[in-house]
Amino acid sequence: MRSVWRYIHTARNSYAALYAACETYGFTLEQVDVPEGDVVCYSLNSIEFPRYKDEIAAADQITIVGGPHASAAWEEVARVADYVVIGEGERTLPRLLSALEIGTSGASLPGVATKTGGRNKIDHSIRLDGFPCFTRIKGYIEISRGCPFHCGYCQTPHLHGTKMRHRSREEIVKAASHYRDARFVTPNAFAYGSIDGKTPDVEKLERLLASMPNNNIYFGTFPCEVRPEFVTQETTDLVVQYCTNTKLHFGAQSGSNTILTKIGRDHTLEDVYAALDICRIAGLEPIVDVIFGFPFETDEDEEATLALIREVVRSGKVHVHSLMPLPGTTLSNVVPREIIPAVDRVLGKLALNGCITGTWHNKFD
Numbered sequence: 001m002r003s004v005w006r007y008i009h010t011a012r013n014s015y016a017a018l019y020a021a022c023e024t025y026g027f028t029l030e031q032v033d034v035p036e037g038d039v040v041c042y043s044l045n046s047i048e049f050p051r052y053k054d055e056i057a058a059a060d061q062i063t064i065v066g067g068p069h070a071s072a073a074w075e076e077v078a079r080v081a082d083y084v085v086i087g088e089g090e091r092t093l094p095r096l097l098s099a100l101e102i103g104t105s106g107a108s109l110p111g112v113a114t115k116t117g118g119r120n121k122i123d124h125s126i127r128l129d130g131f132p133c134f135t136r137i138k139g140y141i142e143i144s145r146g147c148p149f150h151c152g153y154c155q156t157p158h159l160h161g162t163k164m165r166h167r168s169r170e171e172i173v174k175a176a177s178h179y180r181d182a183r184f185v186t187p188n189a190f191a192y193g194s195i196d197g198k199t200p201d202v203e204k205l206e207r208l209l210a211s212m213p214n215n216n217i218y219f220g221t222f223p224c225e226v227r228p229e230f231v232t233q234e235t236t237d238l239v240v241q242y243c244t245n246t247k248l249h250f251g252a253q254s255g256s257n258t259i260l261t262k263i264g265r266d267h268t269l270e271d272v273y274a275a276l277d278i279c280r281i282a283g284l285e286p287i288v289d290v291i292f293g294f295p296f297e298t299d300e301d302e303e304a305t306l307a308l309i310r311e312v313v314r315s316g317k318v319h320v321h322s323l324m325p326l327p328g329t330t331l332s333n334v335v336p337r338e339i340i341p342a343v344d345r346v347l348g349k350l351a352l353n354g355c356i357t358g359t360w361h362n363k364f365d
């Protein structure tokens with residue numbers, strides 16, 4: 001049986017991890033640009049799914065689709081794919097490939113869903129040390145998985161659970177030794193090693209960073225951002241002492257405490273301003289994410305977010321996003337609010353001056 005992986009740029013890190021996991025079970029997921037072989041695997045987010053659904057439906061091969069969109073909207077995906085993998089794929093995908101290889105249906109396997117068989121409950125949650133983050137196909141080093149916060153727009157806790165799991169320092173160091181530049185994946189870099197994931201464990205963070213081989217370490221910047229209330233003098237000191245990055249990337253999401261409460265961010269605007277001050281003292285450039293378009297946002301809330309943006313761009317940059325109502329999240333069924341013209345105009349000027357990047361108009365229009 002020839003099993004292949006449909007290359008999709010945004011899913012390249014999932015490919016690296018699943019290539020390694022499938023290899024452990026004796027399957028080589030060869031990369032392809034069109035469906036071929038006997039079984040074609042996809043990992044899709046909610047933006048990519050519409051682009052690939054016709055290809056999946058028309059494929060002559062057995063199709064398996066996983067990833068954030070498949071996990072959250074499995075019924076929709078099962079209408080076009082033969083099998084849907086829900087949640088983490090490291091064990092479920094090789095199990096499914098093994099079942100198909102011996103000519104049986106994988107429809108009753110845990111974590112698998114099909115159009116006719118429905119969805120089977122997941123029976124496990126993987127230990128990160130149980131699977132390498134990559135082997136032959138290189139990817140970022142995933143240091144933690146799962147998130148104890150419940151931001152209303154985010155799929156992460158639904159996909160990976162609300163308990164943070166961490167890869168051991170030894171395994172991270174081993175993976176980093178393959179790179180000159182070490183970059184990491186985690187929902188919150190400064191939560192590495194923390195048992196509840198809600199407060200930084202500075203000792204464990206320092207032990208990790210001090211143990212790294214002779215890498216350029218990029219920590220707290222893309223693709224491993226942090227939360228604002230984790231930006232403290234101790235955590236930024238570690239970045240300055242051990243890391244190559246001179247930027248620190250964190251999500252503020254709104255300049256209004258009312259909105260922060262409504263979207264369940266579990267931090268305040270004051271935490272964001274404190275993080276900006278700490279970055280300035282540490283000499284780190286803040287890169288801050290904000291979102292417009294929450295349906296319960298008022299004109300005043302938008303003005304408050306604009307005021308926050310103006311403050312950030314004094315010493316850093318802002319990535320502006322428009323709300324995407326992703327399936328599986330609390331805000332999945334809302335209609336995003338269009339930005340008011342006065343704020344839109346100022347954002348346009350700031351973008352022309354290179355102070356902000358991103359898009360703040362509803363992408364689903």
Ligand code: SF4
Pocket residue numbers: 147148149150151154155156157187188227
């Ligand atoms: S946005 Fe970040 S902190 Fe919030 S739930 Fe998602 S991963 Fe966790």
